Amino acid sequence: MRSTISGYSRLTKVHKFSAAGIAAAGVAAVALAVVPGGSTQGEQQAAVGVKPVAWNAKAFGTETQRDELVKQSDTAAGQARAEAEAQQKAAAEAKAKAEKERAEKAAASRSAARQPVKAAPAAPAAPAPKAYANNLDGWIREALDIMKAKGIPGSYDGIYRNIMRESTGNPQAINNWDSNAAAGIPSKGLLQVIDPTFKAYHVDGTSWDIYDPVANITAACNYAAKVYGSMDNVNSAY
Numbered sequence: 001m002r003s004t005i006s007g008y009s010r011l012t013k014v015h016k017f018s019a020a021g022i023a024a025a026g027v028a029a030v031a032l033a034v035v036p037g038g039s040t041q042g043e044q045q046a047a048v049g050v051k052p053v054a055w056n057a058k059a060f061g062t063e064t065q066r067d068e069l070v071k072q073s074d075t076a077a078g079q080a081r082a083e084a085e086a087q088q089k090a091a092a093e094a095k096a097k098a099e100k101e102r103a104e105k106a107a108a109s110r111s112a113a114r115q116p117v118k119a120a121p122a123a124p125a126a127p128a129p130k131a132y133a134n135n136l137d138g139w140i141r142e143a144l145d146i147m148k149a150k151g152i153p154g155s156y157d158g159i160y161r162n163i164m165r166e167s168t169g170n171p172q173a174i175n176n177w178d179s180n181a182a183a184g185i186p187s188k189g190l191l192q193v194i195d196p197t198f199k200a201y202h203v204d205g206t207s208w209d210i211y212d213p214v215a216n217i218t219a220a221c222n223y224a225a226k227v228y229g230s231m232d233n234v235n236s237a238y
Contacts, residue, residue, distance in 0.1 A: 130142075130145070136160075136163070136169045136190075136213075139171075139190070139213035139214055139217060140156055140159050140160060140163075140217065141156070142214050143159070143213075143214045143217035143218050143221070144156060144159070146203060146205060146206065146214065146218050147203075147218055147221055147222075150203060150204075150218075150222075152203070152218070152221055152222050152225050153221075153225050153229070153230040153231075153232070154221045154224070154225070154230055154231040154232060155230075155231075155232050157232075158230065158231045158232030158233075158234070159191075159217060159221065159231055162191060162220075162231060162234055163190045163191060163217075165236075166187075166190065166191050166192040167189065167190050167191070167192060169190065170190070171189055171190050171211055171212075171213045171216065172189075172211055173188070173189065173190070173192065174186050174187070174188050175187040175188075175192055180194050188210050188211060188216075189210055189211050189212075189213070189216035189220075190213055190216050190217055190220075191216055191217060191220035191221075193210065193216055193219055193220050193223070195210060197219070197220075197223055198210045198215075198216070198219045200223075201219045201220075201222040201223040201226070202215070202219050202222075203215070203218040203219060203222055206218050206219075224238060
């Protein structure tokens with residue numbers, strides 16, 4: 001770079017090196033002139049303790065600086081490689097861990113899928129139907145259970161008393177002499193029920209045969225409940 005001052009030029013680094021070399025050479029020449037009798041330049045330099053002047057850039061530290069920069073660059077590159085290797089290792093470990101967890105979950109899922117299916121518990125067996133004797137006692141008891149389920153009032157004694165008065169316990173009894181018989185609708189069965197009354201007060205779940213003992217009792221008691229409040233309240237023809 002040139003100076004902006006007229007007639008003045010800034011010395012470059014090479015100029016400075018050259019000036020330093022010239023100055024050193026001058027000092028050496030003076031020394032040689034002072035020491036007499038020296039036969040060679042080396043002997044003369046040794047006599048006055050003057051070392052040879054270094055003229056290359058290494059003497060001024062350029063090589064040392066470059067070596068330091070190269071060393072720093074190598075160190076930084078080594079650190080970068082170490083960090084990259086550490087990141088790769090961490091990523092590989094994370095991937096291996098994730099794959100292991102997926103494999104364990106898949107194995108657990110397959111194990112659960114292979115679990116034997118437990119059979120559904122067997123439904124409880126339906127209770128055996130209640131047995132009733134095929135006689136007047138059994139007919140009355142069966143009729144009372146049906147009446148209870150249907151909400152029809154009546155007692156064993158009330159039913160038994162009216163049966164004995166009407167038919168003496170004969171399910172096939174029929175009245176062919178009263179006014180109903182004269183009208184063509186004779187009274188029939190244990191409680192002497194006429195056909196229109198049996199059909200009107202028939203109880204669901206029983207036979208439609210008017211001579212069936214249970215069907216005859218339940219229909220007669222259903223009629224008596226509507227008219228008298230209960231068969232227990234009937235003490236004569238009804």
